[in-house]
Amino acid sequence: MTPGETLRGGPRRWFYDPKIRALAAQILTVLAIALFAGWIVHNTVHNLTMRGITSGFGFLGNSAGFGILQTLIDYRETDSFARVFVIGLLNTLLVAALGIVFATVLGFLVGIGRLAENALIRGLSALYVETFRNIPPLLQIFFWYFAVLRAMPSPRQSHELLGAFFLNIRGLYVPRPIPAEGFVPALLALGIALAAALTLRHWARRRQERTGEPFPTGRVALLLLIALPLAARLIFGAPFTWELPQLQGFNFRGGWVLLPELVALTLALSLYTAAFIAETVRAGIQSVPHGQIEAAIALRLTPRQRLRLIVLPQAMRVIIPPLTSQYLNLTKNSSLGAAIGYPDLVGLFAGTVLNQTGQAIETIAMTMAVYLLISLTISLMMNWYNRRMALVER
Amino acid sequence: MKKKTLVATLVAACSLCAPAWAGQxxxxxxxxxxxxxxxxxxxxxxxxxxxxxxxxxxxxxxxxxxxxxxxxxxxxxxxxxxxxxxxxxxxxxxxxxxxxxxxxxxxxxxxxxxxxxxxxxxxDGQGFLVNKKLGVKSVRELNGATVCIQAGTTTEMNLSDYFRTNGMNYTPVTYEKSDESAKALESGRCDVLTSDQSQLYAQRIKFANPDDYVVLPEVISKEPxxxxxxxxxxxxxxxxxxxxxxxxxxxxxxxxxxxxxxxxxxxxxxxxxxxxxxxxxxxxxxxxxxxxxxxxxxxxxxxxxxxxxxxxxxxxxxIERGLNAQWNKGGLQYAPPFR
Incomplete structure (x- = not known):
């Protein structure tokens, strides 16, 4: 390079501008992706037409024509495939909701148990985590379904409790409550009690903040919730009559039945996921600096108060994000129910309906979209909760 | 320019890339x-x-x-x-x-x-396999029964049609594999297994006690x-x-x-x-x-x-030849002339 010649020689061309270049590169990438997606869609549609396969979502209006084991809403075989879709979705949500509740309760108990001072509790908790975390969930489902619930007796030799509860290979039959004359008053009483309890809690908190004087909110609220509906019952009569399951012909009729498919799936998923949640909880608790606990001891808080007021609120910040992942895992794992004949979305819609209609692309796309939607909803809810629980620096 | 050419080539290639397969x-x-x-x-x-x-x-x-x-x-x-x-x-x-x-x-x-x-x-035709203990002699006696089926079959539809038209109720238990539905019958999860008759005979010989089970006489569908x-x-x-x-x-x-x-x-x-x-x-x-x-x-x-x-x-x-005998022996198997 001779002196006098500079790098800025000549007018700058627009295509040497790094900003424009970066923009152009991004536009081209987006275009390439769009083209690729367009090609896939075009190719699929083209091939479907070539092979004479009907496409589109028109089939959803057709009559399904087959029976379903468990339906949370009314269903007849003449109903449409769209209704079958809703039934499958509800069955999936049922298992997911039950599983999340049980797994959370159990997971927190075991997680706290792993840090207990009592060596037996600590050991048992560790044993639980290591056992259930390290066996594949499908195998656990098979264990509960084939090894445990298939060993139940036939309907005629059912295990019986009080002449109202029956356990056999077809499921657990329990009495079904039917609203009676006292139902509305009982419901009202419960509502009033609930409102009163909430008001009480609000008042107690404000008083404690003002004066420092604690109030036994929990015990009083519990008393309210029991006493008011009980009073309503005494005045207006029983809120329910009970329909008992009875052996008629081949099966029990009447009452509610918990199907072995549902029980096995819920059990397996809850126990499996609880092991992971327990580890998350343990990690969360251990992340709270020890100084916090020492400070709490110095303030003469009881061990329960320490856990409830000092440790858990701070641990939650660490616990919630991985907890969300566990909830999502549980929801997605519920599709394993297809392996034991539980009529969830995958088994029912992406299985039976797919086969009866041959509309593979539509049914699979719908099923995937639903799982995505459920997962995103759970994720959003947990993110909201996480923001609420996040440490507010003062 | 090069990029433009590339895109143009891609687009041109794509008009050909839907595989022509018919007749191949x-x-x-x-x-x-x-x-x-x-x-x-x-x-x-x-x-x-x-x-x-x-x-x-x-x-x-x-x-x-x-x-x-x-x-x-x-x-x-x-x-x-x-x-x-x-x-x-x-x-x-x-x-x-x-x-x-x-x-x-x-x-x-x-x-x-x-x-x-x-x-x-x-x-073939759809039939029913039941445990002899139930004492059932006909499909008509199966009102209220729990029925095991294989998912995604015509059997599922026929069953529903048959029970509905005869005003009977049933509880379907559906499995993906025929072996699973057969095992469900054997374990007592359901009262009856329904499938094409040939499959019922085939599944029955896999049971521990095949003689405890009987295929009911009714055939409720045509299954070619x-x-x-x-x-x-x-x-x-x-x-x-x-x-x-x-x-x-x-x-x-x-x-x-x-x-x-x-x-x-x-x-x-x-x-x-x-x-x-x-x-x-x-x-x-x-x-x-x-x-x-x-x-x-x-x-x-x-x-x-x-x-x-x-x-x-x-x-x-x-299994007897039955419908599967030659057309000139009372069956339905019939080949057009080789001429």
């Missing part, structure tokens, strides 16, 4: 040298792996017959076991060339799913089971369809695997001579060798031999 299955299979055949995931008599690890059964033998016609070698088959749920997608997507998996021929499958049924290898190919490929359709007719015709003319060589030498019957390709070469029009039908009979046998060996007297199932 036969060429593809002949070139590949192996037939990809979809069979069931374990159904005695139709397709299951025997003690030596080979596929046996009517459906498996049909695959072999197609391979014998194509390559003159019945062994050139790659079997793909499929569940009821997987079978049609596997065919539609081209994973297999022909589906020979006890599938019922129905209008919705034939016209709306891009598939064509090539004929009927087995005329047959091989399926993709729609719109008539060349391939012809090969598969006429393989089946060759099997049936061979039985009608009395040609068996043991006498076919002798027949080829001495027979003066014009029908036999045409079938075996001695006078007329039908194979050429199907892109096959002249002796395609000879190879089928020589290596696999005729329809009657296949039937007896797999589900009939020569098998543990001991």
């Amino acid at each position: 299955t036969l060429d593809t299979v002949l070139k590949r040298g192996v037939l990809h055949c979809g069979v069931s995931d374990g159904l005695p008599g139709f397709s299951y792996t025997d003690a030596t690890g080979n596929y046996a059964g009517i459906d498996a033998d049909f695959c072999r017959a197609v391979a014998a016609a194509l390559f003159g070698d019945a062994k050139k088959v790659k079997f793909t076991p499929l569940t009821a749920k997987e079978r049609f997608t596997a065919l539609q997507s081209g994973e297999i060339d022909v589906l020979s998996r006890n599938s019922t021929w129905t209008i919705s499958r034939d016209v709306g799913m891009g598939m064509s049924f090539t004929g009927v290898t087995y005329y 089971l047959g091989p399926v190919v993709r729609q719109g490929d008539s060349e391939w359709f012809n090969v598969v369809r006429w393989t089946l007719f060759a099997l049936v015709a061979a039985e009608e003319y009395g040609i068996t695997s043991s006498n076919v060589d002798q027949m080829a030498k001495t027979s003066t019957n014009p029908e036999v001579r045409r079938l075996l390709g001695l006078d007329t070469d039908f194979g050429k029009d199907m892109k096959l060798k002249k002796d395609w039908a000879y190879q089928i009979v020589k290596q696999v046998g005729n329809y009657g031999e296949v039937f007896e060996r797999n589900v009939g007297k020569g098998s543990p199932l001991k």
Whole structure:
């Protein structure tokens, strides 16, 4: 390079501008992706037409024509495939909701148990985590379904409790409550009690903040919730009559039945996921600096108060994000129910309906979209909760 | 400029990249040298792996017959076991060339799913298998029963139709595999197993105590089971369809695997001579060798031999010929003339 010649020689061309270049590169990438997606869609549609396969979502209006084991809403075989879709979705949500509740309760108990001072509790908790975390969930489902619930007796030799509860290979039959004359008053009483309890809690908190004087909110609220509906019952009569399951012909009729498919799936998923949640909880608790606990001891808080007021609120910040992942895992794992004949979305819609209609692309796309939607909803809810629980620096 | 050219090339290439496949299955299979055949995931008599690890059964033998016609070698088959749920997608997507998996021929499958049924290898009907302990003698007594079914089958629909029209209730328990539904019956999860009758007999011999179970007398549906190919490929359709007719015709003319060589030498019957390709070469029009039908009979046998060996007297199932006898013996098996 001779002196006098500079790098800025000549007018700058627009295509040497790094900003424009970066923009152009991004536009081209987006275009390439769009083209690729367009090609896939075009190719699929083209091939479907070539092979004479009907496409589109028109089939959803057709009559399904087959029976379903468990339906949370009314269903007849003449109903449409769209209704079958809703039934499958509800069955999936049922298992997911039950599983999340049980797994959370159990997971927190075991997680706290792993840090207990009592060596037996600590050991048992560790044993639980290591056992259930390290066996594949499908195998656990098979264990509960084939090894445990298939060993139940036939309907005629059912295990019986009080002449109202029956356990056999077809499921657990329990009495079904039917609203009676006292139902509305009982419901009202419960509502009033609930409102009163909430008001009480609000008042107690404000008083404690003002004066420092604690109030036994929990015990009083519990008393309210029991006493008011009980009073309503005494005045207006029983809120329910009970329909008992009875052996008629081949099966029990009447009452509610918990199907072995549902029980096995819920059990397996809850126990499996609880092991992971327990580890998350343990990690969360251990992340709270020890100084916090020492400070709490110095303030003469009881061990329960320490856990409830000092440790858990701070641990939650660490616990919630991985907890969300566990909830999502549980929801997605519920599709394993297809392996034991539980009529969830995958088994029912992406299985039976797919086969009866041959509309593979539509049914699979719908099923995937639903799982995505459920997962995103759970994720959003947990993110909201996480923001609420996040440490507010003062 | 270069980028523009690239994009233009991509776009141009894409107009060609939808694979033109119609009418090409036969060429593809002949070139590949192996037939990809979809069979069931374990159904005695139709397709299951025997003690030596080979596929046996009517459906498996049909695959072999197609391979014998194509390559003159019945062994050139790659079997793909499929569940009821997987079978049609596997065919539609081209994973297999022909589906020979006890599938019922129905209008919705034939016209709306891009598939064509090539004929009927087995005329079946839906039946019911119950434990003798229940003391049930007829399907009409099954009101309120729990019924085990295989998911995604015509059986599911027939069951619902039958119970509904007769004003009866039932609880369906649906499994993906036929073995699972059979085990569910054995364990008592359900009162009755419903499926094609041939399958009920086949499943029953797998039970620990087969004699405790009985097939009820009623047959509630028509289940013509047959091989399926993709729609719109008539060349391939012809090969598969006429393989089946060759099997049936061979039985009608009395040609068996043991006498076919002798027949080829001495027979003066014009029908036999045409079938075996001695006078007329039908194979050429199907892109096959002249002796395609000879190879089928020589290596696999005729329809009657296949039937007896797999589900009939020569098998543990001991199913009567019934509807599957030749048309001139009171059955429905009927091959159009080889002329």
